[in-house]
Amino acid sequence: MKYAKLDAKDYAREHMRGIWAAALNPFRADGALDEAGLTQNINHWIEGLEIKGLFICGKQGEFFSMSIEERKRNFEIAVEACDGRAGTIMSASDQNFDTVLELARHAEACGADYIVVHAPMLHFVTDPDDTVYNYYKAICDEVNIGIAMWSHPDSGYLMSPELCARIAELPNIVAIKYSVPREMYVRLTHMVGDKIHVSTASETEWLDNIIELDWKLYLCSSPPYQFQTAVDRRMHDYTQLAFAGRHDEARRVRDSLDPVRAAFRNTKPGGKPQAHGKYWQELLGQVGGPVRAPLLQLTDAEKAATRAAFEGCGLKL
Template sequence: MIPASPTPFRGVYAATLVPFLEDGTLDEARFTQHLWDCTRAEGIVGILCNGHAGENHLLTREEKRRVVELAADTIGKDRIIVSGILSEDLDEACLHACDAIAAGADALLVFPPFSWAVSQDHDAIIAHHTAICEAVDAPIMLYQSSVGSGGMAYSLPILESLLRLPGIVAIKEGSWETNAYDKHRRLAARVAPHVDVMASGDEHLLPCFAIGTTGSLVSLAAILPVSLAKLWRAMENDDLPAARSIHDAIQPLANLIYGRAPSGRATLRLKACLVMQGKWPSCRTRKASDIIAPEEWQELSAALHDAMALEGP
Protein backbone atom coordinates (compact mmCIF):
# COMPACT_ATOMS: atom_id res chain seq x y z
CA MET A 1 0.00 0.00 0.00
CA ILE A 2 1.33 3.42 -0.94
CA PRO A 3 0.77 5.76 2.02
CA ALA A 4 -0.96 9.10 1.67
CA SER A 5 2.09 11.30 2.13
CA PRO A 6 3.95 14.07 0.30
CA THR A 7 6.92 11.65 0.16
CA PRO A 8 5.22 8.24 -0.01
CA PHE A 9 8.21 6.20 -1.19
CA ARG A 10 10.76 7.52 1.28
CA GLY A 11 12.44 4.92 3.50
CA VAL A 12 14.20 1.56 3.56
CA TYR A 13 13.06 -1.45 1.51
CA ALA A 14 14.25 -5.03 1.94
CA ALA A 15 15.15 -6.72 -1.35
CA THR A 16 13.75 -10.17 -0.70
CA LEU A 17 15.16 -13.61 -1.46
CA VAL A 18 13.31 -16.67 -2.75
CA PRO A 19 13.41 -20.03 -0.90
CA PHE A 20 13.17 -23.21 -2.94
CA LEU A 21 12.00 -26.68 -1.97
CA GLU A 22 14.10 -29.76 -2.74
CA ASP A 23 12.28 -30.18 -6.06
CA GLY A 24 13.26 -26.63 -7.05
CA THR A 25 9.81 -25.08 -6.69
CA LEU A 26 8.99 -22.00 -4.65
CA ASP A 27 8.62 -22.65 -0.91
CA GLU A 28 5.57 -20.45 -0.40
CA ALA A 29 5.24 -20.95 3.36
CA ARG A 30 8.86 -20.04 4.02
CA PHE A 31 8.67 -17.09 1.63
CA THR A 32 5.64 -15.77 3.51
CA GLN A 33 7.57 -15.95 6.79
CA HIS A 34 10.54 -14.28 5.10
CA LEU A 35 8.29 -11.35 4.19
CA TRP A 36 7.25 -10.93 7.82
CA ASP A 37 10.85 -11.20 9.00
CA CYS A 38 12.06 -8.58 6.50
CA THR A 39 9.43 -6.01 7.45
CA ARG A 40 9.24 -6.47 11.22
CA ALA A 41 11.57 -3.58 11.96
CA GLU A 42 10.16 -0.09 12.38
CA GLY A 43 11.49 1.91 9.46
CA ILE A 44 11.24 -0.82 6.82
CA VAL A 45 8.55 0.71 4.63
CA GLY A 46 8.34 -2.01 2.01
CA ILE A 47 10.05 -4.65 -0.07
CA LEU A 48 11.57 -5.06 -3.49
CA CYS A 49 10.66 -8.51 -4.77
CA ASN A 50 11.77 -10.03 -8.07
CA GLY A 51 15.03 -8.14 -7.92
CA HIS A 52 18.52 -9.46 -8.60
CA ALA A 53 18.68 -11.00 -5.11
CA GLY A 54 15.25 -12.48 -5.78
CA GLU A 55 16.65 -14.31 -8.83
CA ASN A 56 14.28 -12.56 -11.24
CA HIS A 57 16.22 -13.72 -14.29
CA LEU A 58 15.89 -17.37 -13.19
CA LEU A 59 12.17 -17.39 -12.38
CA THR A 60 9.34 -18.18 -14.77
CA ARG A 61 6.70 -15.60 -15.57
CA GLU A 62 4.21 -17.45 -13.37
CA GLU A 63 6.68 -17.65 -10.47
CA LYS A 64 7.30 -13.90 -10.64
CA ARG A 65 3.57 -13.24 -10.56
CA ARG A 66 3.12 -15.61 -7.62
CA VAL A 67 5.92 -13.91 -5.67
CA VAL A 68 4.09 -10.59 -5.98
CA GLU A 69 0.77 -12.18 -5.11
CA LEU A 70 2.17 -13.70 -1.91
CA ALA A 71 3.80 -10.41 -0.95
CA ALA A 72 0.61 -8.43 -1.51
CA ASP A 73 -1.47 -10.93 0.45
CA THR A 74 1.01 -11.08 3.34
CA ILE A 75 2.21 -7.51 3.91
CA GLY A 76 0.48 -5.41 1.26
CA LYS A 77 -1.96 -3.76 3.67
CA ASP A 78 0.73 -1.71 5.39
CA ARG A 79 3.91 -2.07 3.32
CA ILE A 80 4.84 -0.92 -0.19
CA ILE A 81 5.32 -3.76 -2.67
CA VAL A 82 7.81 -2.98 -5.44
CA SER A 83 8.36 -5.63 -8.10
CA GLY A 84 11.38 -5.78 -10.36
CA ILE A 85 10.90 -6.08 -14.13
CA LEU A 86 13.74 -7.73 -16.04
CA SER A 87 13.44 -9.13 -19.54
CA GLU A 88 15.49 -8.93 -22.70
CA ASP A 89 12.30 -8.89 -24.77
CA LEU A 90 10.29 -5.68 -24.50
CA ASP A 91 6.90 -7.29 -25.12
CA GLU A 92 7.68 -9.83 -22.39
CA ALA A 93 8.77 -7.03 -20.04
CA CYS A 94 5.44 -5.27 -20.57
CA LEU A 95 3.57 -8.51 -19.87
CA HIS A 96 5.54 -8.99 -16.65
CA ALA A 97 4.75 -5.40 -15.66
CA CYS A 98 1.03 -5.95 -16.18
CA ASP A 99 1.24 -9.25 -14.27
CA ALA A 100 2.91 -7.59 -11.30
CA ILE A 101 0.36 -4.79 -11.01
CA ALA A 102 -2.54 -7.23 -11.40
CA ALA A 103 -1.01 -9.40 -8.65
CA GLY A 104 -0.86 -6.48 -6.23
CA ALA A 105 2.42 -4.61 -6.73
CA ASP A 106 2.27 -0.93 -5.83
CA ALA A 107 5.22 0.11 -8.00
CA LEU A 108 7.66 -1.36 -10.50
CA LEU A 109 11.43 -1.18 -10.73
CA VAL A 110 12.76 -1.56 -14.28
CA PHE A 111 16.11 -3.35 -14.46
CA PRO A 112 18.34 -3.02 -17.53
CA PRO A 113 18.50 -6.28 -19.52
CA PHE A 114 21.90 -7.95 -19.14
CA SER A 115 22.60 -7.61 -22.88
CA TRP A 116 22.87 -3.86 -22.41
CA ALA A 117 26.20 -4.43 -20.67
CA VAL A 118 27.80 -4.93 -24.10
CA SER A 119 26.85 -1.53 -25.51
CA GLN A 120 24.64 1.44 -24.70
CA ASP A 121 21.87 2.49 -27.10
CA HIS A 122 20.15 5.67 -25.91
CA ASP A 123 17.06 5.27 -28.09
CA ALA A 124 16.56 1.60 -27.22
CA ILE A 125 16.87 2.28 -23.49
CA ILE A 126 14.35 5.13 -23.59
CA ALA A 127 11.96 3.09 -25.75
CA HIS A 128 12.16 0.15 -23.33
CA HIS A 129 11.25 2.27 -20.32
CA THR A 130 8.63 4.29 -22.20
CA ALA A 131 6.80 1.15 -23.29
CA ILE A 132 6.68 -0.18 -19.72
CA CYS A 133 5.48 3.20 -18.41
CA GLU A 134 2.70 3.15 -21.00
CA ALA A 135 1.76 -0.49 -20.35
CA VAL A 136 0.75 0.10 -16.72
CA ASP A 137 -0.79 2.86 -14.65
CA ALA A 138 1.71 2.64 -11.82
CA PRO A 139 4.74 4.41 -10.34
CA ILE A 140 8.02 3.37 -11.96
CA MET A 141 11.49 3.24 -10.40
CA LEU A 142 14.75 3.26 -12.35
CA TYR A 143 17.83 1.16 -11.66
CA GLN A 144 21.24 2.79 -11.94
CA SER A 145 23.64 -0.13 -12.19
CA SER A 146 27.19 -0.36 -10.84
CA VAL A 147 30.05 1.48 -12.50
CA GLY A 148 31.57 -1.89 -13.38
CA SER A 149 28.54 -3.20 -15.28
CA GLY A 150 29.32 -1.70 -18.69
CA GLY A 151 26.38 -0.30 -20.64
CA MET A 152 23.93 -1.26 -17.90
CA ALA A 153 25.25 1.77 -15.98
CA TYR A 154 23.44 4.65 -17.66
CA SER A 155 25.43 7.66 -18.79
CA LEU A 156 24.39 11.04 -17.45
CA PRO A 157 22.58 12.00 -20.70
CA ILE A 158 20.63 8.73 -20.71
CA LEU A 159 19.78 9.02 -17.03
CA GLU A 160 18.57 12.58 -17.60
CA SER A 161 16.25 11.40 -20.39
CA LEU A 162 14.91 8.62 -18.16
CA LEU A 163 14.32 11.01 -15.28
CA ARG A 164 12.14 13.15 -17.54
CA LEU A 165 9.78 10.28 -18.41
CA PRO A 166 6.28 10.57 -16.90
CA GLY A 167 5.60 8.19 -14.04
CA ILE A 168 9.17 7.95 -12.74
CA VAL A 169 9.18 8.30 -8.95
CA ALA A 170 12.56 6.99 -7.77
CA ILE A 171 15.99 5.61 -8.61
CA LYS A 172 17.50 2.55 -6.98
CA GLU A 173 21.00 3.99 -7.13
CA GLY A 174 23.46 1.11 -7.18
CA SER A 175 26.53 2.72 -8.73
CA TRP A 176 28.69 1.13 -6.02
CA GLU A 177 30.87 4.26 -6.07
CA THR A 178 30.17 7.33 -3.97
CA ASN A 179 31.27 9.99 -6.47
CA ALA A 180 29.05 8.52 -9.19
CA TYR A 181 26.22 8.33 -6.67
CA ASP A 182 26.60 12.01 -5.85
CA LYS A 183 26.65 12.99 -9.55
CA HIS A 184 23.40 11.13 -10.13
CA ARG A 185 21.81 12.57 -7.00
CA ARG A 186 22.68 16.09 -8.13
CA LEU A 187 21.40 15.43 -11.65
CA ALA A 188 18.05 14.24 -10.32
CA ALA A 189 17.78 17.24 -8.01
CA ARG A 190 18.29 19.52 -11.01
CA VAL A 191 16.07 17.94 -13.67
CA ALA A 192 13.52 15.93 -11.63
CA PRO A 193 13.49 17.05 -7.99
CA HIS A 194 10.33 15.01 -7.36
CA VAL A 195 12.24 11.76 -8.00
CA ASP A 196 13.62 10.01 -4.92
CA VAL A 197 17.27 8.96 -5.17
CA MET A 198 17.77 5.91 -2.98
CA ALA A 199 21.31 4.92 -2.02
CA SER A 200 21.37 1.17 -2.64
CA GLY A 201 24.99 0.06 -2.78
CA ASP A 202 25.10 -2.41 0.11
CA GLU A 203 28.84 -1.88 0.63
CA HIS A 204 28.57 1.92 0.58
CA LEU A 205 25.54 2.73 2.69
CA LEU A 206 27.08 4.97 5.35
CA PRO A 207 28.95 7.33 2.98
CA CYS A 208 26.02 7.57 0.57
CA PHE A 209 23.53 8.10 3.39
CA ALA A 210 25.83 10.87 4.66
CA ILE A 211 25.91 12.53 1.22
CA GLY A 212 22.13 12.48 1.21
CA THR A 213 19.43 9.98 0.30
CA THR A 214 15.68 9.53 0.47
CA GLY A 215 15.79 5.80 1.06
CA SER A 216 17.38 2.50 0.13
CA LEU A 217 16.37 -0.77 -1.56
CA VAL A 218 18.91 -3.40 -0.48
CA SER A 219 19.16 -7.13 0.05
CA LEU A 220 21.26 -6.62 3.19
CA ALA A 221 17.97 -5.57 4.79
CA ALA A 222 16.62 -9.05 4.04
CA ILE A 223 18.97 -10.50 6.66
CA LEU A 224 19.60 -7.44 8.88
CA PRO A 225 16.36 -5.41 8.75
CA VAL A 226 16.71 -3.92 12.22
CA SER A 227 20.29 -2.79 11.61
CA LEU A 228 19.44 -1.16 8.29
CA ALA A 229 16.43 0.61 9.79
CA LYS A 230 18.60 1.85 12.67
CA LEU A 231 21.30 3.08 10.28
CA TRP A 232 18.70 5.00 8.29
CA ARG A 233 17.20 6.48 11.45
CA ALA A 234 20.59 7.49 12.82
CA MET A 235 21.48 9.38 9.65
CA GLU A 236 18.02 10.98 9.53
CA ASN A 237 18.68 12.24 13.06
CA ASP A 238 22.23 13.40 12.21
CA ASP A 239 23.57 10.96 14.80
CA LEU A 240 26.86 10.12 13.12
CA PRO A 241 28.39 8.31 16.13
CA ALA A 242 25.43 5.90 16.22
CA ALA A 243 25.59 5.43 12.45
CA ARG A 244 29.31 4.67 12.61
CA SER A 245 28.71 2.09 15.32
CA ILE A 246 26.13 0.32 13.16
CA HIS A 247 28.42 0.57 10.13
CA ASP A 248 31.28 -1.01 12.06
CA ALA A 249 29.05 -3.96 12.97
CA ILE A 250 27.63 -4.68 9.52
CA GLN A 251 30.36 -3.61 7.08
CA PRO A 252 32.59 -6.71 7.36
CA LEU A 253 29.59 -8.90 6.53
CA ALA A 254 28.58 -6.66 3.61
CA ASN A 255 32.09 -6.90 2.21
CA LEU A 256 32.09 -10.69 2.42
CA ILE A 257 28.67 -10.98 0.75
CA TYR A 258 29.06 -8.47 -2.07
CA GLY A 259 32.76 -7.73 -2.38
CA ARG A 260 34.21 -11.22 -2.67
CA ALA A 261 34.63 -12.82 -6.09
CA PRO A 262 32.62 -14.16 -7.72
CA SER A 263 30.18 -11.37 -6.88
CA GLY A 264 27.42 -13.32 -8.63
CA ARG A 265 27.24 -15.53 -5.54
CA ALA A 266 25.91 -12.71 -3.36
CA THR A 267 22.43 -14.25 -3.37
CA LEU A 268 23.87 -17.60 -2.30
CA ARG A 269 25.73 -15.90 0.56
CA LEU A 270 22.61 -14.05 1.68
CA LYS A 271 20.67 -17.31 1.72
CA ALA A 272 23.50 -18.93 3.67
CA CYS A 273 23.09 -16.22 6.30
CA LEU A 274 19.40 -17.12 6.62
CA VAL A 275 20.44 -20.75 7.16
CA MET A 276 22.91 -19.62 9.84
CA GLN A 277 20.12 -17.63 11.49
CA GLY A 278 18.05 -20.81 11.65
CA LYS A 279 15.35 -19.42 9.35
CA TRP A 280 15.91 -21.51 6.22
CA PRO A 281 16.91 -25.18 5.90
CA SER A 282 19.05 -24.63 2.81
CA CYS A 283 20.63 -21.92 0.69
CA ARG A 284 19.50 -23.53 -2.57
CA THR A 285 19.48 -21.25 -5.61
CA ARG A 286 18.63 -21.81 -9.27
CA LYS A 287 22.35 -21.92 -10.17
CA ALA A 288 23.87 -25.40 -10.16
CA SER A 289 27.35 -23.94 -9.60
CA ASP A 290 26.42 -22.12 -6.39
CA ILE A 291 28.59 -23.67 -3.68
CA ILE A 292 30.17 -22.12 -0.59
CA ALA A 293 33.48 -23.60 0.54
CA PRO A 294 33.75 -24.52 4.25
CA GLU A 295 36.31 -21.77 4.88
CA GLU A 296 34.05 -19.12 3.39
CA TRP A 297 31.09 -20.45 5.37
CA GLN A 298 33.07 -20.01 8.59
CA GLU A 299 34.05 -16.44 7.68
CA LEU A 300 30.46 -15.55 6.84
CA SER A 301 29.23 -17.11 10.07
CA ALA A 302 31.70 -15.12 12.18
CA ALA A 303 30.85 -11.84 10.46
CA LEU A 304 27.12 -12.53 10.74
CA HIS A 305 27.49 -13.27 14.45
CA ASP A 306 29.04 -9.83 15.00
CA ALA A 307 26.44 -8.08 12.83
CA MET A 308 23.54 -9.77 14.62
CA ALA A 309 24.28 -7.90 17.86
CA LEU A 310 21.88 -5.13 16.79
CA GLU A 311 19.08 -7.36 15.54
CA GLY A 312 17.69 -8.53 18.88
CA PRO A 313 15.55 -11.63 19.42
Protein backbone atom coordinates in the same frame (compact mmCIF):
# COMPACT_ATOMS: atom_id res chain seq x y z
CA MET B 1 -3.66 1.37 -7.92
CA LYS B 2 -3.18 3.73 -4.97
CA TYR B 3 -2.46 6.69 -7.25
CA ALA B 4 -3.12 7.94 -10.76
CA LYS B 5 -0.37 7.76 -13.35
CA LEU B 6 0.26 11.49 -13.30
CA ASP B 7 0.47 11.40 -9.50
CA ALA B 8 3.07 8.61 -9.39
CA LYS B 9 6.01 10.93 -8.64
CA ASP B 10 4.20 12.70 -5.82
CA TYR B 11 3.04 9.42 -4.32
CA ALA B 12 6.54 7.90 -4.41
CA ARG B 13 8.08 11.03 -2.96
CA GLU B 14 5.82 10.66 0.08
CA HIS B 15 5.59 6.89 0.47
CA MET B 16 8.75 5.37 -1.02
CA ARG B 17 11.06 6.10 1.89
CA GLY B 18 13.36 4.39 4.35
CA ILE B 19 15.01 0.99 4.01
CA TRP B 20 13.78 -1.29 1.23
CA ALA B 21 15.32 -4.76 0.91
CA ALA B 22 15.84 -7.07 -2.07
CA ALA B 23 14.35 -10.47 -1.25
CA LEU B 24 16.16 -13.73 -1.81
CA ASN B 25 13.64 -16.38 -2.82
CA PRO B 26 13.60 -19.57 -0.72
CA PHE B 27 13.24 -22.74 -2.77
CA ARG B 28 12.41 -26.21 -1.49
CA ALA B 29 14.61 -29.24 -2.02
CA ASP B 30 12.51 -30.19 -5.08
CA GLY B 31 13.14 -26.75 -6.60
CA ALA B 32 9.66 -25.31 -6.05
CA LEU B 33 9.20 -21.86 -4.60
CA ASP B 34 8.75 -22.14 -0.83
CA GLU B 35 5.68 -19.93 -0.52
CA ALA B 36 5.28 -20.47 3.22
CA GLY B 37 8.97 -19.79 3.77
CA LEU B 38 8.83 -16.55 1.82
CA THR B 39 5.80 -15.42 3.78
CA GLN B 40 7.57 -16.27 7.04
CA ASN B 41 10.61 -14.22 5.98
CA ILE B 42 8.47 -11.27 4.92
CA ASN B 43 6.64 -11.25 8.26
CA HIS B 44 9.98 -11.19 10.10
CA TRP B 45 11.40 -8.46 7.88
CA ILE B 46 8.39 -6.22 8.43
CA GLU B 47 7.52 -6.93 12.06
CA GLY B 48 10.93 -7.79 13.45
CA LEU B 49 13.16 -5.47 11.44
CA GLU B 50 10.77 -2.68 10.40
CA ILE B 51 11.84 -2.85 6.76
CA LYS B 52 9.68 -0.38 4.84
CA GLY B 53 9.52 -2.04 1.43
CA LEU B 54 10.56 -5.14 -0.51
CA PHE B 55 12.13 -5.58 -3.94
CA ILE B 56 10.64 -8.82 -5.24
CA CYS B 57 11.87 -11.28 -7.88
CA GLY B 58 15.08 -9.48 -8.81
CA LYS B 59 18.56 -10.85 -9.34
CA GLN B 60 18.77 -11.75 -5.65
CA GLY B 61 15.51 -13.65 -6.11
CA GLU B 62 16.87 -15.66 -9.08
CA PHE B 63 14.20 -14.38 -11.46
CA PHE B 64 16.28 -15.66 -14.36
CA SER B 65 15.54 -19.24 -13.27
CA MET B 66 11.79 -18.73 -12.91
CA SER B 67 8.94 -19.07 -15.39
CA ILE B 68 6.66 -16.10 -16.09
CA GLU B 69 3.88 -17.76 -14.09
CA GLU B 70 6.21 -18.32 -11.14
CA ARG B 71 7.27 -14.70 -11.24
CA LYS B 72 3.63 -13.60 -11.24
CA ARG B 73 2.92 -15.85 -8.28
CA ASN B 74 5.97 -14.40 -6.51
CA PHE B 75 4.41 -10.94 -6.91
CA GLU B 76 1.08 -12.14 -5.52
CA ILE B 77 2.63 -13.80 -2.47
CA ALA B 78 4.56 -10.64 -1.62
CA VAL B 79 1.51 -8.38 -1.92
CA GLU B 80 -0.55 -10.78 0.20
CA ALA B 81 2.17 -11.13 2.84
CA CYS B 82 2.93 -7.41 3.05
CA ASP B 83 -0.80 -6.65 3.36
CA GLY B 84 -0.23 -2.91 3.37
CA ARG B 85 2.39 -3.08 6.15
CA ALA B 86 5.26 -2.46 3.73
CA GLY B 87 5.62 -1.35 0.13
CA THR B 88 6.42 -3.61 -2.80
CA ILE B 89 8.45 -3.05 -5.94
CA MET B 90 8.35 -5.92 -8.42
CA SER B 91 11.08 -6.67 -10.90
CA ALA B 92 9.57 -6.83 -14.37
CA SER B 93 13.03 -7.01 -15.93
CA ASP B 94 13.48 -9.33 -18.88
CA GLN B 95 15.21 -9.36 -22.26
CA ASN B 96 11.88 -10.02 -23.96
CA PHE B 97 9.95 -6.77 -24.11
CA ASP B 98 6.54 -8.45 -24.23
CA THR B 99 7.45 -10.27 -21.00
CA VAL B 100 8.37 -6.96 -19.36
CA LEU B 101 4.94 -5.58 -20.24
CA GLU B 102 3.12 -8.74 -19.16
CA LEU B 103 4.84 -8.68 -15.77
CA ALA B 104 4.32 -4.93 -15.38
CA ARG B 105 0.61 -5.27 -16.03
CA HIS B 106 0.36 -8.16 -13.59
CA ALA B 107 2.17 -6.16 -10.90
CA GLU B 108 -0.29 -3.33 -11.43
CA ALA B 109 -3.29 -5.67 -11.35
CA CYS B 110 -2.28 -7.58 -8.21
CA GLY B 111 -1.72 -4.48 -6.10
CA ALA B 112 2.01 -3.86 -6.20
CA ASP B 113 3.16 -0.33 -5.44
CA TYR B 114 5.85 -0.02 -8.14
CA ILE B 115 7.90 -1.98 -10.65
CA VAL B 116 11.61 -1.89 -11.44
CA VAL B 117 13.01 -2.58 -14.91
CA HIS B 118 16.71 -2.79 -15.53
CA ALA B 119 18.34 -1.37 -18.62
CA PRO B 120 18.33 -4.05 -21.32
CA MET B 121 21.36 -5.70 -22.82
CA LEU B 122 21.71 -4.27 -26.33
CA HIS B 123 23.18 -5.87 -29.41
CA PHE B 124 25.17 -4.05 -32.13
CA VAL B 125 24.59 -0.72 -30.34
CA THR B 126 27.45 1.68 -29.66
CA ASP B 127 25.39 4.77 -28.72
CA PRO B 128 22.55 3.47 -26.54
CA ASP B 129 20.94 6.66 -25.23
CA ASP B 130 18.04 7.12 -27.66
CA THR B 131 17.31 3.39 -27.66
CA VAL B 132 17.24 3.16 -23.87
CA TYR B 133 15.12 6.30 -23.58
CA ASN B 134 12.63 4.83 -26.05
CA TYR B 135 12.67 1.54 -24.12
CA TYR B 136 11.55 3.20 -20.88
CA LYS B 137 9.12 5.51 -22.69
CA ALA B 138 7.44 2.53 -24.33
CA ILE B 139 6.92 0.91 -20.92
CA CYS B 140 5.61 4.15 -19.43
CA ASP B 141 3.17 4.51 -22.30
CA GLU B 142 1.69 1.06 -21.64
CA VAL B 143 1.22 1.03 -17.86
CA ASN B 144 0.14 3.38 -15.08
CA ILE B 145 2.24 1.99 -12.24
CA GLY B 146 5.30 3.88 -10.98
CA ILE B 147 8.53 2.65 -12.54
CA ALA B 148 12.09 2.58 -11.20
CA MET B 149 14.96 2.48 -13.65
CA TRP B 150 17.90 0.25 -12.84
CA SER B 151 21.35 0.67 -14.36
CA HIS B 152 24.11 -1.81 -13.54
CA PRO B 153 27.20 -3.23 -15.29
CA ASP B 154 25.45 -6.49 -16.21
CA SER B 155 23.73 -4.65 -19.07
CA GLY B 156 27.12 -4.13 -20.71
CA TYR B 157 26.98 -0.34 -20.30
CA LEU B 158 26.02 2.23 -17.68
CA MET B 159 23.29 4.77 -18.25
CA SER B 160 24.76 8.27 -18.03
CA PRO B 161 23.37 10.75 -15.50
CA GLU B 162 22.20 12.86 -18.45
CA LEU B 163 20.22 9.94 -19.91
CA CYS B 164 18.72 9.10 -16.50
CA ALA B 165 17.67 12.72 -16.00
CA ARG B 166 16.01 12.71 -19.41
CA ILE B 167 14.08 9.52 -18.62
CA ALA B 168 13.15 10.97 -15.21
CA GLU B 169 10.90 13.48 -17.01
CA LEU B 170 8.53 10.67 -18.04
CA PRO B 171 5.35 10.86 -15.94
CA ASN B 172 5.50 7.58 -14.04
CA ILE B 173 9.25 7.23 -13.57
CA VAL B 174 9.66 7.53 -9.80
CA ALA B 175 13.13 6.24 -8.89
CA ILE B 176 16.37 4.71 -10.05
CA LYS B 177 18.51 2.00 -8.53
CA TYR B 178 21.81 3.30 -9.82
CA SER B 179 24.56 0.68 -9.41
CA VAL B 180 27.38 2.92 -10.61
CA PRO B 181 30.45 4.73 -9.22
CA ARG B 182 29.59 7.32 -6.59
CA GLU B 183 30.49 10.36 -8.67
CA MET B 184 27.85 9.35 -11.22
CA TYR B 185 25.00 9.03 -8.74
CA VAL B 186 26.05 12.21 -6.96
CA ARG B 187 25.85 14.07 -10.28
CA LEU B 188 22.43 12.59 -11.07
CA THR B 189 21.12 13.48 -7.62
CA HIS B 190 22.05 17.12 -8.16
CA MET B 191 20.50 17.06 -11.65
CA VAL B 192 17.07 15.67 -10.69
CA GLY B 193 16.60 17.11 -7.20
CA ASP B 194 13.51 15.53 -5.64
CA LYS B 195 11.88 14.74 -8.98
CA ILE B 196 12.71 11.05 -8.49
CA HIS B 197 14.45 9.04 -5.80
CA VAL B 198 18.07 8.22 -6.61
CA SER B 199 19.51 5.26 -4.72
CA THR B 200 22.20 2.61 -4.86
CA ALA B 201 22.53 -0.83 -3.30
CA SER B 202 25.67 -0.15 -1.24
CA GLU B 203 24.89 -0.33 2.48
CA THR B 204 28.35 1.04 3.30
CA GLU B 205 27.52 4.26 1.42
CA TRP B 206 23.94 4.63 2.67
CA LEU B 207 24.67 6.80 5.70
CA ASP B 208 26.92 9.19 3.78
CA ASN B 209 24.22 9.50 1.13
CA ILE B 210 21.61 10.45 3.71
CA ILE B 211 23.90 13.08 5.23
CA GLU B 212 25.54 14.48 2.10
CA LEU B 213 22.84 14.00 -0.56
CA ASP B 214 19.65 14.09 1.55
CA TRP B 215 18.61 10.67 0.27
CA LYS B 216 15.38 9.30 1.71
CA LEU B 217 15.38 5.80 0.15
CA TYR B 218 17.66 2.76 0.34
CA LEU B 219 16.81 0.72 -2.78
CA CYS B 220 17.94 -1.99 -2.18
CA SER B 221 19.88 -5.15 -1.38
CA SER B 222 19.97 -7.88 1.26
CA PRO B 223 21.91 -6.28 4.19
CA PRO B 224 18.70 -4.98 5.83
CA TYR B 225 17.77 -8.55 6.79
CA GLN B 226 21.25 -10.11 6.80
CA PHE B 227 22.99 -7.59 9.06
CA GLN B 228 20.11 -7.28 11.52
CA THR B 229 18.03 -9.31 13.92
CA ALA B 230 14.90 -8.53 15.91
CA VAL B 231 17.11 -7.60 18.88
CA ASP B 232 19.99 -6.00 16.93
CA ARG B 233 18.68 -3.51 14.37
CA ARG B 234 21.71 -1.33 13.88
CA MET B 235 21.05 -0.47 10.23
CA HIS B 236 17.56 0.67 11.20
CA ASP B 237 18.96 2.57 14.17
CA TYR B 238 21.68 4.48 12.34
CA THR B 239 19.21 5.31 9.57
CA GLN B 240 16.76 6.81 12.03
CA LEU B 241 19.52 8.72 13.81
CA ALA B 242 20.67 10.16 10.48
CA PHE B 243 17.14 11.14 9.46
CA ALA B 244 16.88 12.94 12.82
CA GLY B 245 20.11 14.86 12.15
CA ARG B 246 22.09 13.02 14.86
CA HIS B 247 24.96 12.30 12.49
CA ASP B 248 27.80 11.58 14.92
CA GLU B 249 25.68 9.01 16.77
CA ALA B 250 24.63 7.50 13.47
CA ARG B 251 28.26 7.10 12.38
CA ARG B 252 29.16 5.32 15.62
CA VAL B 253 26.32 2.84 15.17
CA ARG B 254 27.13 2.40 11.47
CA ASP B 255 30.80 1.74 12.19
CA SER B 256 29.96 -0.83 14.87
CA LEU B 257 28.67 -3.08 12.06
CA ASP B 258 32.12 -3.36 10.45
CA PRO B 259 32.78 -6.84 11.93
CA VAL B 260 29.47 -8.07 10.52
CA ARG B 261 30.24 -6.63 7.11
CA ALA B 262 33.70 -8.22 7.13
CA ALA B 263 32.40 -11.62 8.19
CA PHE B 264 29.83 -11.60 5.41
CA ARG B 265 32.15 -10.22 2.73
CA ASN B 266 35.15 -12.40 3.52
CA THR B 267 33.23 -15.68 3.41
CA LYS B 268 31.23 -15.05 0.24
CA PRO B 269 32.57 -17.06 -2.72
CA GLY B 270 32.70 -14.86 -5.81
CA GLY B 271 30.49 -17.13 -7.87
CA LYS B 272 27.92 -17.98 -5.20
CA PRO B 273 26.32 -14.79 -3.86
CA GLN B 274 22.76 -16.15 -3.65
CA ALA B 275 23.80 -19.46 -2.07
CA HIS B 276 25.94 -17.66 0.50
CA GLY B 277 23.20 -15.17 1.27
CA LYS B 278 20.64 -17.92 1.81
CA TYR B 279 22.93 -19.86 4.13
CA TRP B 280 23.57 -16.69 6.13
CA GLN B 281 19.80 -16.29 6.40
CA GLU B 282 19.53 -19.80 7.81
CA LEU B 283 22.14 -18.95 10.44
CA LEU B 284 19.90 -16.02 11.39
CA GLY B 285 16.87 -18.31 11.72
CA GLN B 286 15.28 -17.24 8.44
CA VAL B 287 14.25 -19.54 5.58
CA GLY B 288 17.01 -19.93 3.02
CA GLY B 289 17.10 -23.16 1.08
CA PRO B 290 19.03 -24.14 -2.04
CA VAL B 291 19.64 -22.10 -5.16
CA ARG B 292 18.26 -23.22 -8.50
CA ALA B 293 20.40 -24.60 -11.30
CA PRO B 294 22.61 -23.52 -12.91
CA LEU B 295 23.76 -21.62 -9.80
CA LEU B 296 26.24 -23.38 -7.52
CA GLN B 297 25.51 -24.51 -3.96
CA LEU B 298 27.93 -23.84 -1.10
CA THR B 299 30.31 -26.67 -0.23
CA ASP B 300 30.48 -28.04 3.31
CA ALA B 301 33.82 -26.25 3.77
CA GLU B 302 32.32 -22.94 2.62
CA LYS B 303 29.42 -23.40 5.02
CA ALA B 304 31.78 -24.14 7.90
CA ALA B 305 33.85 -21.02 7.21
CA THR B 306 30.71 -18.89 6.94
CA ARG B 307 29.28 -20.30 10.17
CA ALA B 308 32.50 -19.64 12.09
CA ALA B 309 32.66 -16.04 10.83
CA PHE B 310 28.97 -15.52 11.60
CA GLU B 311 29.35 -16.77 15.16
CA GLY B 312 32.21 -14.34 15.79
CA CYS B 313 30.81 -11.23 14.10
CA GLY B 314 28.91 -9.86 17.08
CA LEU B 315 25.33 -9.95 15.80
CA LYS B 316 22.93 -10.50 18.67
CA LEU B 317 20.34 -13.23 18.13
